Amino acid sequence: MSDNQTDKTVEMVSETHASKRPYADALLRLKQVGLRPTRQRMALAKLLFDGGDQHITAEDLHGMARKATVKVSLATVYNTLHQFKESGLLREVVVGPGRSYFDTNTHAHHHFYVEPAGELVDIPVDSVELSRLPSPPDGTVMDRVDVIIRVTQA
Amino acid sequence: MSDNQTDKTVEMVSETHASKRPYADALLRLKQVGLRPTRQRMALAKLLFDGGDQHITAEDLHGMARKATVKVSLATVYNTLHQFKESGLLREVVVGPGRSYFDTNTHAHHHFYVEPAGELVDIPVDSVELSRLPSPPDGTVMDRVDVIIRVTQA
DNA sequence: TTTCTAGTTTAGAATTGTTTTAAACTATTG
DNA sequence: CAATAGTTTAAAACAATTCTAAACTAGAAA
Numbered sequence: 079m080s081d082n083q084t085d086k087t088v089e090m091v092s093e094t095h096a097s098k099r100p101y102a103d104a105l106l107r108l109k110q111v112g113l114r115p116t117r118q119r120m121a122l123a124k125l126l127f128d129g130g131d132q133h134i135t136a137e138d139l140h141g142m143a144r145k146a147t148v149k150v151s152l153a154t155v156y157n158t159l160h161q162f163k164e165s166g167l168l169r170e171v172v173v174g175p176g177r178s179y180f181d182t183n184t185h186a187h188h189h190f191y192v193e194p195a196g197e198l199v200d201i202p203v204d205s206v207e208l209s210r211l212p213s214p215p216d217g218t219v220m221d222r223v224d225v226i227i228r229v230t231q232a
Numbered sequence: 233m234s235d236n237q238t239d240k241t242v243e244m245v246s247e248t249h250a251s252k253r254p255y256a257d258a259l260l261r262l263k264q265v266g267l268r269p270t271r272q273r274m275a276l277a278k279l280l281f282d283g284g285d286q287h288i289t290a291e292d293l294h295g296m297a298r299k300a301t302v303k304v305s306l307a308t309v310y311n312t313l314h315q316f317k318e319s320g321l322l323r324e325v326v327v328g329p330g331r332s333y334f335d336t337n338t339h340a341h342h343h344f345y346v347e348p349a350g351e352l353v354d355i356p357v358d359s360v361e362l363s364r365l366p367s368p369p370d371g372t373v374m375d376r377v378d379v380i381i382r383v384t385q386a
Numbered sequence: 387t388t389t390c391t392a393g394t395t396t397a398g399a400a401t402t403g404t405t406t407t408a409a410a411c412t413a414t415t416g
Numbered sequence: 417c418a419a420t421a422g423t424t425t426a427a428a429a430c431a432a433t434t435c436t437a438a439a440c441t442a443g444a445a446a
Contacts, residue, residue: 154424154425173326232373308395
C-alpha cells in the first residue's frame, strides 16, 4: 500500500488501545467531545478509530457496520460523521463533485488523490513546504490550507 | 473585487475580441479543440469566455443563458461544460460535497474558498511558493497541484 | 441543392448522494 | 422508576448530475 509514514502510527494506536480494551478508546473520545455514548456512536467510533488512518465515505462506513453486524441506519451514519467532524474527531476531504471522504487523521497534512481509482493517500505535513501564502481577502480570516496533489495511474 | 492581477488580462481579452466581433473568439476556441460550433456551444462559449475569469456552476450558466434568451437545456449545459473541461478550455474546482465550479482560468493558479458564502477567489500561481513536493505514489504520475485556502467571513 | 450521416440537443426519467421528517426509542437526571 | 432531552430510524424529500431515446442539425457527399 506504499503508505510507509503512517503505518508506524497505526500500529502504535491499535496496539495500545484496540486489541485489549476495545471500547475504551471510543468511549474516551465521545466523552471528550460531549457526545452521548450510544450503541451506534460507540460502534461507529470503534470502526473509525481502531483501524488506523482511514479515508472513508458514509456508504463505506455503513457497509463496514453491516459487515460487523452493527445495526445502524445510513441516516445515523451521516449524522454521526457530521457530529464527529464538528467535534474535530474527523476531517472532511472533498475531491470530486459528489465525492467526499472523512479522514480519521485530523492532524495538519495533505493528500494525493489518485485517479481514476478515486483513492486518497496521506502526505505528511512536513513533506510539503508551503512558503509565501497570500493574505486572505478583506474581511476574512484564514481557516486552513488544503493541498491536493492529483495523480493519475498509468 | 480585490483580484488585481487577473483584471488586466480580462480587459485585454474582452476589448480585443468580444466587443467588436462577438463570436470570433468563441468560434476560434471551438475550432481549436475540434468541437462542432453549434448554436448552443457558441452561445455558452461566449457567455463563459467573454466575461473574463469566472467561477460558475452548471445552474449558474443555465441561468445566464436563459437571461440572455439563449434556448439551451440544462443537460446540454452539463454536456458542454464537461466537453470544454475535457478539451482544456475549462477547469473544474471542487470545493464542497455537491459543489463544483467551472473555472474559465485554465492557467496554473490557486483559490481562496470563502465560507459560508461559497465564493471562489483566484490566487495567482506566483503568490504561493510551493517547494519540496513529495514524489507521487508508485505507478502514478503527478497531474497537478491544487491549493485551496479556506477562509471564513467574520 | 438535396441527401445522408454522424454528431448534437432535448425533455423527461433515472440515479446518486445527502438531508429532512416525525415518530419510536434510550441514556441520563432527579 | 419516571421524566425528559437527546438519539435513532424508515421513509420521504431533495439537489445535483447523468442517462435515455427520440428529434434535430451541421457538414460531407452526391
